Every structure is written in C-alpha cells, then in structure tokens.
Amino acid sequence: MIELCELLKNWPCTAKGGNIRALVSGVTDHSAEVIPGSVFVARKGRSVSGLDHIHEALRNGAVAVVSDISNPPALPQGVSVISVPDAADFLAYACSAFYRHPSRELTVFAVTGTNGKTTTTRFIGQLLKAGGIRAAVIGTLGVWIDGRKTPLQIPPMTTLPPAHLHRVLRYCADEGVTHVAMEASSLGLSGRRLDHCSIDYGVFLNIGTDHHAEHGGEESYLRAKGRLAGLAGQIVLNAEDPAVRSITADRLPVMTFGERSGGDSHLRIVDDRNGGWVISAGESHSVIRAPVEGRHNRLNAAAAFASLMAAGFGLADLCKHASCLSLPEGRMQEAEGAGIRVFVDYAHTPDALEAVLGALSSVCKGRLILVFGCGGDRDGEKRPQMGRVAGEYSGSVWVTSDNPRSEEPARIISDIMEGLKNTAAIVRAETDREHAIRGAIYEAEPGDIVLIAGKGHEEIQISGSSSRPFSDFRTALRFLGEREAEDGASGGDDRVQTTDRFWYDGSGME
CATH class of the missing domain: 3.40.1390.10 (MurE/MurF, N-terminal domain)
Structure with missing residues (x-):
C-alpha cells in the first residue's frame, strides 16, 4: 500500500x-x-x-x-x-x-525480434540456472523461475502490461531471483508496456515481416522495435541483420553475434562437420555438441551466449553448460510413431517457416509433409509468401485454418494458395485443422516428416467470437496412436495412399 x-x-x-x-x-x-x-x-x-x-x-x-x-x-x-x-x-x-521499482533490483534482459524471442529467453534462463543463478523467464509461455512454471495469474500476452509486469517483477525479486529474461514484442514496445522498467540489456534478434498491419505499416513496426534501443542500458544485436542494424544505428552495441567473424565484442557461431557448434569470441574458442537442431536455433543460442557475455559471464563457463539447452514447448516439439516423425512448431511468419522447413529438410529421409494456415485479422500480405515457402520445401502441403478469428477460413486459404500456384508439391485444402492433421499423419510413410506449423504451444483455436480447446501436439499424438494401432492390426499394410493433386478456389475442393 x-x-x-x-x-x-x-x-x-x-x-x-x-x-x-x-x-x-x-x-x-x-x-x-x-x-x-x-x-x-x-x-x-x-x-x-x-x-x-x-x-x-x-x-x-x-x-x-x-x-x-x-x-x-x-x-x-x-x-x-x-x-x-x-x-x-x-x-x-x-x-x-x-511495486517499489522492482526492476532496479534485478538484471533484466529484454529480447525483441520477429522470430525467436521465446526460445532465446528460455536459453538465457537455462544457462543461468545451470550456472547456479536464480533466474526468471517471462513471456509467451508464462512466468518461469529456475525452469518451473509459477502459479502467477497473468494475461496471455507476449509482453505483460505494466500492472502485471511490475507485480511479477516484485514477486521475482522477493523470491530471490537476480536475473530476468523477458520477451519484448513490437506491440508491447509501442504500447509503452516496458517504459519505466529498468532494462539492462536490450537484445535484437531479427526483423522480418509480421505485425505490419497492426502497426499501420512497416515503418511504424520498425519504429516500435527500435524503441527498445532507447529503453535499454546496453544493446546486444545480430550483426548480420540489416534491419536490426538500421533501427539501432544510434547505439553502440556492447556485444554482437552472427555466423561471420567480427571483433573482440562479437560472438561467432557456426556448425562444425561432426554435428556440433564452433563458438568463438575474441581469443576464446569452444567446440560443443549441438543440443538443438536448426540454424535459427543456433542463432538463438548465439544471442543467449552473447547476452550473458555482455553481462560479464565467460564464454568457457557458458559452453560448459550448453548441453542444458532445450527448446520450449511448441518449438520443434517432436512426437514419433509408426516410423513417422511429427514436429509441432510455432512458426507463423515466412522467415520462421522457412527456417524450420530448412532444418527439417536436411534430416528428412523421405518426404516433408506440412500442415499450416495463417491467422485471421492479421497481416494478409504474408499469406502468399508463406504459401511460396511451403511449396518450395514440402512434398505435400495441407492448407488449413490457424486462428481464423473474424475472417472466413476459405478466404484465408485462398490467399495462401496464391503462393502455391507454381509449386510441384501436392496441395490439399481442409478448413478443419483436426482433419488436416489426421490427413497428413495418415498420408505419411515411414521415413517421412510431418510438420504442423503456426500454433505451437497454443491450447485454443479462435474462430469468430468463440474459442475451443485445441492442441496441435496432443492432436498429433492421438492420431499417431490410432495410426500405430491400425497398422499393427493390419500388419502395417493399411495405409492411406494419396497421389492426386487438389486445388482450392475459395468455394470448394477440386
């Protein structure tokens, strides 16, 4: 009081x-x-x-x-x-x-970027915990302390509004937390949610094409992201993203990261030839076994390493704990059955979808089958772009509903199909997401990979003014179990064979 x-x-x-x-x-x-x-x-x-x-x-x-x-x-x-x-x-x-200015009692990392915020903040928290430091992670998946989700009741937002944010930070400080990694969304930054929060390190991952419509255009979106540079005491950034460089041009970064060589305040991370990572910064050099797959996740790890080095942690000590890194729920989350690997990922932008499909295509022994859609009442211009990416990497594509909100699912699917017109992939349209996931899993054969993209960790599907419980991962597990049971009962020969190509014109299946 x-x-x-x-x-x-x-x-x-x-x-x-x-x-x-x-x-x-x-x-x-x-x-x-x-x-x-x-x-x-x-x-x-x-x-x-x-x-x-x-x-x-x-x-x-x-x-x-x-x-x-x-x-x-x-x-x-x-x-x-x-x-x-x-x-x-x-x-x-x-x-x-x-709440007595709790952020001043904490070391705060705020991470922004079109893609990778949740994974990077989780990596920062995991590395700190492995080093014996009490840390909290705040973002899309809630509030976590030392790797465990807290019972705090908060709104389901990437960046919390001030009334909830400072309550959470006070809770963290009172619980003995010393470091906090939190997600800074463009909407949170433009909405002033992080103003008057003492941010020690602002971390810039990448700038892609998302949320332009919600901000009134690309320029406003970039300006929103750039606000973090003015709020943070020091900044850490991806040296190889031109848009990141442009919005932070008036600030000198304390650390940078990327795949190319740089100076003493630059962390370089690349694959080695034995399934590991080569990490170097200045005269420090380490080779570690890669704990997660995908170039995009390697760069997210680089951002976490660089952020902690900016805060005074040594690279050698951080690399000792690299094996602790694991992806959050709904990020390259894997289930397997009947010889089929199924991945669920939150990828809902063209860049994110391309990154995940590229990572999976490099390890896929058979066909890559994709289930995805686009959200309603959101950036319509990205829909054909995502269709193009889907067709470029996938052998089979099931275009379905994501969270249609107030838009007609058929309209959203039609927009996506524009980008799939010149693809060689087999394309199907199924507005019911559950049916699409079932179709993809029953279509797959041993050695194939099914990617279900767009909703990741989300537990509901929003359509019109209502929502219903829906989990991509649990839905996939259910159909994998059914598929295994049916294959076992029939000796493995009872599979759905699909070879015809379908196109969707917005009114029905053809």
Whole structure:
C-alpha cells in the first residue's frame, strides 16, 4: 500500500477532489481489475478509451481516476481527478512505483525480434540456472523461475502490461531471483508496456515481416522495435541483420553475434562437420555438441551466449553448460510413431517457416509433409509468401485454418494458395485443422516428416467470437496412436495412399 500523494509526488500532474492521502491498493488501466482503493488510469487504447469505463471503475471502488484529456468528466465527491500530460506514460511509471521499482533490483534482459524471442529467453534462463543463478523467464509461455512454471495469474500476452509486469517483477525479486529474461514484442514496445522498467540489456534478434498491419505499416513496426534501443542500458544485436542494424544505428552495441567473424565484442557461431557448434569470441574458442537442431536455433543460442557475455559471464563457463539447452514447448516439439516423425512448431511468419522447413529438410529421409494456415485479422500480405515457402520445401502441403478469428477460413486459404500456384508439391485444402492433421499423419510413410506449423504451444483455436480447446501436439499424438494401432492390426499394410493433386478456389475442393 502507498499513499496517493506519494505515488504522485515525482510526477507532473494536477489533482482535484478526493483524499490525496488515500491508501492506494493498486494501479490499473482495466476497469474490471479495479479493486477498492485502486487508481484507474483512463488511457486511450488501440480500439477503446478508458474514459468509457470510468463508471465501472468507480463501481469497483476506484479512489482516483487519471487521464490526459483537458476537460475530464465530473466525478463523485470523494474521488480524486488527476490530470497528467500522458496517461500511458504515467501508467508505466505508477505501476513501477507502486511495486517499489522492482526492476532496479534485478538484471533484466529484454529480447525483441520477429522470430525467436521465446526460445532465446528460455536459453538465457537455462544457462543461468545451470550456472547456479536464480533466474526468471517471462513471456509467451508464462512466468518461469529456475525452469518451473509459477502459479502467477497473468494475461496471455507476449509482453505483460505494466500492472502485471511490475507485480511479477516484485514477486521475482522477493523470491530471490537476480536475473530476468523477458520477451519484448513490437506491440508491447509501442504500447509503452516496458517504459519505466529498468532494462539492462536490450537484445535484437531479427526483423522480418509480421505485425505490419497492426502497426499501420512497416515503418511504424520498425519504429516500435527500435524503441527498445532507447529503453535499454546496453544493446546486444545480430550483426548480420540489416534491419536490426538500421533501427539501432544510434547505439553502440556492447556485444554482437552472427555466423561471420567480427571483433573482440562479437560472438561467432557456426556448425562444425561432426554435428556440433564452433563458438568463438575474441581469443576464446569452444567446440560443443549441438543440443538443438536448426540454424535459427543456433542463432538463438548465439544471442543467449552473447547476452550473458555482455553481462560479464565467460564464454568457457557458458559452453560448459550448453548441453542444458532445450527448446520450449511448441518449438520443434517432436512426437514419433509408426516410423513417422511429427514436429509441432510455432512458426507463423515466412522467415520462421522457412527456417524450420530448412532444418527439417536436411534430416528428412523421405518426404516433408506440412500442415499450416495463417491467422485471421492479421497481416494478409504474408499469406502468399508463406504459401511460396511451403511449396518450395514440402512434398505435400495441407492448407488449413490457424486462428481464423473474424475472417472466413476459405478466404484465408485462398490467399495462401496464391503462393502455391507454381509449386510441384501436392496441395490439399481442409478448413478443419483436426482433419488436416489426421490427413497428413495418415498420408505419411515411414521415413517421412510431418510438420504442423503456426500454433505451437497454443491450447485454443479462435474462430469468430468463440474459442475451443485445441492442441496441435496432443492432436498429433492421438492420431499417431490410432495410426500405430491400425497398422499393427493390419500388419502395417493399411495405409492411406494419396497421389492426386487438389486445388482450392475459395468455394470448394477440386
């Protein structure tokens, strides 16, 4: 608890009415989260305004309402009306202040990039844990401390909003955590969720084509990513990504990473000829057995190594713990049965899909069979690009629904098909994702690899205004089990043979 006047004393504002010494029980911009004693920040959101929810906040017990409009509405006697220059800026500051600025007690790594944030933050956490350091990882998969998921209730967001972020950071500090690795999404950065959070190292992985529409174009997307360079004390970056270089041009990195040689503050990582990695930085040099597959995951590991070296850890010590690295749930997650390998991966951008397909094609003994779709109400321009990538690497493609949201699944599939028109792959359209996964698994023969891409760890599928429980991995396990049972009962000869090519014109199967 903190007095309202203490919360406001370091902030430019005017306060009218109410009790300036009222005890504050929380700060939030969501009226449904208001409890008696809360400060409600009525800021403007992407689609709604907090001003429309003031009455709900008052019903729930708000003692003060903060806004940045010149003429705030009249409020009941006993409620403080506080005017600030920027409500979003105040929200971030006030949430940090309410929890006694917990980020200042921690070493914080914030990782941004179109792809790889979840894996890189997990790698940082794993390396720290292996070195005996209590570390937390915050992001898409929740809050983890020392490799175990915490029971904290948080919204399912890549980057937490300030009211939840600083509560989590306070919990971590009180639990003896000293280092935190968290994901910094473009939407989180543009929404000011990380403002007034003490970030020691900003880590830049890559810049691809995603979320352009949600930001109003590529330029705004790049500007959002670039905000991390201004928020972080020091930056670590992928030296070989031109877009990363462009958005961090005014900052000198403390460490860089990549596959080419560099200076003393550069970590180089490449494959050796024996299934391992060669890692070098300055005069330090190590050869280790590769704990994960794929060039993209090797670069994610390089980002984790470089970030920890920037924080003072030695390369030799980090390499001793490299065997602990393992991928998060829904990232190259493998199941096997009936001689078939099935992988589930979150790849939902053209770059990510190409990276995963490239990694699997290098180890696939038979055909590569792909199941994927694209999300609705999201960047439509990437759909044909993903179709092109799918056809380039796969022998068979099942185009299906991802999270269609408010869009018609047939429209999304039609957009993807534009990129598959000149491919040699066998292409099928199946709007029901469960049926598509079954079809792919029953189509496969021993030696084939099935990749189910796009949803990864997600446990629901969103269609229209409703959602239903759905897990790609559990669905794959179920059909693999059925396939094995049927093959066993029939002596292994009862397989679905599919040789015809199908095209989808948006209205039906042909």
